[in-house]
Amino acid sequence: MRISQLTLTDFRSYAQAELQLHPGPNVLLGFNGVGKTNIAEAIGYLSTLSSHRVSQDGPLVRHTAKQAFIRAETHRGTRQARLEVEINPGRSNRARINRGNPVRATDVLGILRTVLFAPEDLELIKGSPGVRRRLLDDLAVQLRPALGRVRLDYEKVLKQRNALLKSIRHQGFTATHESTLEVWDHQLAEAGAHLLHARLKMLSALRPHVATAYQQLSGSVRTARLQYLSSLDAPEDPGSLSADSLDLSSLEPGSLEPGALAAGGLAPEGLDSGAPVPESQEENVDPAAQPGSLDVSALESCSREELTALMLQRLNQARREERERGITLVGPHRDDLSLSLDEVPVKGFASHGETWSFALSLRLAAYRVMVDDDPEEGARPVLILDDVFAELDARRRRRLAELAAEAEQLIVTAAVDDDVPESLLGNALRVESVDQISQVTLHEPG
Template sequence: MYLNHLLLQNFRNYAYQDVSFIAPKTILVGDNAQGKSNLLEAVEWLASLRSHRTSRDRDLIQQNTDYSHISAGIQRDSGPLDLSVTLRQTGRRSLMVNSERVRRNVDFLGHLNAVEFSCLDMELVRGSPGERRDWLDRVLIQLEPIYAHLLQQYQKVLRQRNAFLKQSVPHPPEASQLALWNQQLAIAGTRLMRRRHRLIQRLTPIAQHWHHCLSQGCEILGIHYQSHVPIQLDTTEAILESFYEQFQRRAIAEQHQGTSLVGPHRDDVSLEINQTPARQYGSQGQQRTLVLALKLAELHLIEEVIGEAPLLLLDDVLAELDLHRQNQLLATIEHRFQTIITTTHLGNFTAPWLDAAQLLTVRSGKIVEYTDTRTG
């Protein structure tokens, strides 16, 4: 797939900007806080209806305006495609595919696929379990758009069960009502956990391959999905039964805390280097290698599943990588993935890369053609 153009209105610090992408590789050059990351965020939002920088739509709307608009023209193997979205301060969204309104998120998702790699992704190693769960969810939404609906269903049931537990404190919750909420949470949770587990199973060997290349064969990567509920069980019925057993074990704790302590909202992903937890391994270089391997694996898995290469969005990450990892990443990209890269300078790129790329300057929410100011 190929992103031909992107139009932004009242999006972050862009009042109005129309960008045409005329080369497979586009480099956005500019100082910090000029809007480079905002453009990548707009592409990410069209791909997943989510941002890894905020959970609130209104944060994307320019100050003192009522709405924000993003539209894009895409070329896929099946033909051209137009996507557009309007976000409003009221919280309402309008989604359109080829000028036709779609009412469900699932009908919008899947038309554009993109993988973003930014310095914030280091939180996959250093951050809380929630960071890793969000990462799994973002990947699954692109691989299987219906997952967004399943995730929304689970979160709704979770909120309702938590409200029921909270209102019961300090007394034991009413048994028949609790059994009903247990059943609904277990069914919705099992759908999520099985998909997350399958994703880890498919992603791990690809990530291990890239990690082996990036570490020059010196390190072994381990990735494991961690859950209170065993999801390696053969059948859905067995997983549900294990869910109910965990509810019984945590019943007193849930009663006292007034919140749900069992389910995919409590799960984690274990990342290990040479059988040692990666967050405790110490070396920032090794942690960056791990995250880069995960992102390359994500990129290749999406291509394998959807049958087309997704867009690659690199948000000022080359400066964070040593020369070996830079070269490995740039060699992997080559002409296979349309790539949009942000940077504060062009020193990390070779002459052939620069000759083949579209160079744009970003300054105060304005994008213009890059002008080489070097002399001599």
């Protein structure tokens, strides 16, 4: 998989730019702040409809412009597609495929697959649980674009349910609230179980590749381990779960009445399905600190239907506390991913080199999972390494170059060519800033 031509219009620091990209390594050289990362970000956005740097689209549009465009000629084996994404902050984004009529931006998901590593990915180790949840969700959506809609559905229901719980907390609890909660419980459980099931599948696929990549990068005999931390307590017998087996006697039958959520004032609009589930301080609680014993292996063996039933059960059990606190306490928005070397947590205990190696291993493992998903010749995802090599010692730099060389197309950004291993110095482009407008030219060595 590769891009032969990339065109940016009013994207970040680019008024207009057109890049010719080749198979194999492509190196973007330039001083810090001239716009190299903006190109990497644009390619990643075309693939995932989200930025690795910001959560909103506003900063992606050049100052004074109202919208931005990313266009690319993509190749996947013998198939070719021209993609265009129109970024409209505050409004719905649009897309065109092969110069056709405008369609939903989400229709481009899955056409171009990318894996991007940037210094911000150290937050996978050091940052909040939401960063690690997004790793699993983004990978799942790239492999199965329909999960983007599930992700959006979960986000919408979660916002509505939280609005209702806040209303209950401030105004008191009524029978109408109970029946409305029942409706939201079932919608949240269905979407949440679908999302959780996808995450657990991604985790299972990632595990062996993370362990292998870490050993290849670091030369260490220690094993990189991943474990899912869920806000659900896994059942002793997953097969015993079904929607009919749950004790929901405390829930009064009813349906959603018109205007029942008016007090909450929430009706989300303009959300992109690629957007991560929003975080708040309360949503980043360590699931392992919650009551109960987590049997992760049992949880991973659950079907979607069993996870739905389990989530409904846990929501019912948490009903009183949720009403008191005014927030949803159960669901994938409160989960985390535990990262360790052997039995030692990486966060807070790993060295600088180990932290970089682990973060890189997570992205390289995602690359391998995509290759496994579609081993067809010409289908390997585009690999993007943004300002990485300058942070690595000579051994890790050499090993990363060897691993990255297998990509059909590799995009590397660096301040100077000395930062890039000689084996990767292929098509080199110079990025410069003139009057705060980024420009790209062919790099002449020396």
